Every structure is written in structure tokens, then in C-alpha cells.
Amino acid sequence: MLWKIEGSETHILGSIHFANLDPHRLPTTVAEAFRISHHIVFEADLSAPADSASLLLPNGTTLKDCVSDATYAKAFSHWLRLGLPLDNLSRFTPGAAALILHLNHAAKKGYVVERGLDRVLWDGAVREAKRRGALETVDAQTGALTSSPMAEQASMLEYFVNGDLDFSGLSSRVRAWMHGNTVPFDTALTERRRRWPVMFEKLIDQRNMNWVPAITKMAGDKERRLIVVGALHTVGPVGLPRILSKHGLRLRPRAWHLPASLR
Numbered sequence: 088m089l090w091k092i093e094g095s096e097t098h099i100l101g102s103i104h105f106a107n108l109d110p111h112r113l114p115t116t117v118a119e120a121f122r123i124s125h126h127i128v129f130e131a132d133l134s135a136p137a138d139s140a141s142l143l144l145p146n147g148t149t150l151k152d153c154v155s156d157a158t159y160a161k162a163f164s165h166w167l168r169l170g171l172p173l174d175n176l177s178r179f180t181p182g183a184a185a186l187i188l189h190l191n192h193a194a195k196k197g198y199v200v201e202r203g204l205d206r207v208l209w210d211g212a213v214r215e216a217k218r219r220g221a222l223e224t225v226d227a228q229t230g231a232l233t234s235s236p237m238a239e240q241a242s243m244l245e246y247f248v249n250g251d252l253d254f255s256g257l258s259s260r261v262r263a264w265m266h267g268n269t270v271p272f273d274t275a276l277t278e279r280r281r282r283w284p285v286m287f288e289k290l291i292d293q294r295n296m297n298w299v300p301a302i303t304k305m306a307g308d309k310e311r312r313l314i315v316v317g318a319l320h321t322v323g324p325v326g327l328p329r330i331l332s333k334h335g336l337r338l339r340p341r342a343w344h345l346p347a348s349l350r
Contacts, residue, residue: 101318142183182240267343
């Protein structure tokens with residue numbers, strides 16, 4: 088889950104965006120990479136407000152117009168159970184509705200953005216006055232989801248509302264991440280590509296390629312730096328380690344260690 092770009096002082100870390108992490112009990116590997124880095128780079132600026140407009144359907148279109156009656160009814164039931172504002176559901180794109188349901192369901196189980204690795208490291212960088220940077224804007228993140236084909240977005244919402252909103256998969260991936268195990272992430276990405284190929288080309292492949300010039304430039308200086316991206320961006324044939332290697336950078340995996348209290 089951690090690589091060092093050879094010939095530079097830049098590390099790349101695969102993260103989990105929302106979880107139940109204890110910031111004082113992170114893997115030793117992660118804590119050390121953060122400690123030695125002066126510049127922490129995230130996918131986006133976590134202090135920037137999200138633009139909710141990009142998550143909404145065009146005026147005159149509602150979620151009911153985009154999904155089956157059965158999917159809408161189940162989404163409404165989940166929305167109601169989670170205590171979300173009912174007037175908002177009909178305004179969101181299917182992909183946004185799926186994401187919101189997933190995040191809120193996970194939060195009920197203690198898996199929240201505030202205890203995800205990105206936020207933990209961001210807050211640590213603020214406390215220690217480390218420089219922070221971003222690979223893209225928040226709008227670029229949400230746009231990759233909401234600009235995906237409506238049929239794939241509707242399929243994603245149907246998938247989530249007919250299951251457990253993927254909580255079991257999330258909890259197993261958090262456990263795997265703590266032990267540096269990439270296999271569940273590779274498996275999850277392969278499954279998502281099978282179900283929603285265009286969406287995940289936008290969410291993963293295109294964004295990875297968009298980041299290559301900035302990462303290549305950063306690798307050319309001698310600043311001690313940690314680049315933090317979602318773990319799904321680091322696995323598979325178009326994961327950042329493989330893409331960057333094709334652009335002339337050599338990445339060396341770093342050994343993964345847990346603190347003694349977690350072994």
C-alpha cells in the first residue's frame with residue numbers, strides 16, 4: 088500500500104477515504120512516511136467546500152425518471168430509515184444517491200470520513216504545519232461519478248439498495264488495509280469494472296492518467312513528500328504504480344508494519 092519513487096523523496100500511499108481508524112494506532116509504515124514528509128498531497132483539498140450542484144439532476148428531471156419504481160421505493164425506504172431529508176432524494180442523480188446512502192449507512196456503523204485516512208493525515212498536517220497540496224479539484228471527483236452513463240448510475244443504486252449498501256465489503260477492506268493486503272481492493276475494483284465499466288474508467292483510469300504529469304513533476308524534486316490516493320487507484324493494470332512505471336518512474340514497495348499493539 089506504500090511505494091517510494093526511486094531517485095526521489097516522494098512516497099505514494101493507498102488510502103481508505105472513510106473508515107473507523109484510530110489516528111493514534113495507524114500502521115507504523117504509514118506513521119513513519121507521514122513523519123518524514125514535509126509536503127502531504129491529497130486527491131483534493133479537504134478544506135474546499137463541495138459543490139452540491141454537480142450531484143443534482145437537471146431541472147425538470149427527478150430520480151424517479153431515472154430508475155425503476157422498485158429501485159426508487161427501496162432507495163426511499165433506506166433514505167427514510169437513515170433520517171435523510173426526504174425532499175432531497177428526488178433531486179440527486181442515481182450515482183449521487185447511491186453514494187450518499189452508502190456513506191450514511193457506513194456512518195451508522197462507525198465508518199466515517201472523519202476517521203478515514205485522508206482526514207486523519209490532513210488534520211495531522213494542519214497540526215504540524217506541513218504543506219498540503221491536491222492533485223485535482225473536488226468538482227473533478229464528483230464529476231467523474233455524475234457524468235457517468237445514467238444506466239450505470241441507476242444500476243449502481245439498484246445494486247446498493249438491494250444489498251447491504253456494501254457495508255460488509257467496506258469493513259473487510261478496512262481490515263485488509265490495516266494489514267497492507269491489496270487483494271480485496273483488486274477484487275473489488277475488478278467487480279466494479281465488470282458492473283460499471285464506463286463509470287470506473289472515469290473514476291479510476293482517467294483520473295490516474297490526469298495525475299501522472301503532476302506526480303512526475305513532483306518526483307523530479309528532492310522534497311520529502313507523501314501522496315495520498317484511494318487504494319483503488321493503486322491496484323490493477325492501470326493502477327498508479329504500473330502507469331507511472333510506464334512513464335519512466337520506478338516504484339519500490341515499502342514493507343508494511345503494524346504497531347505492536349495491533350499485531
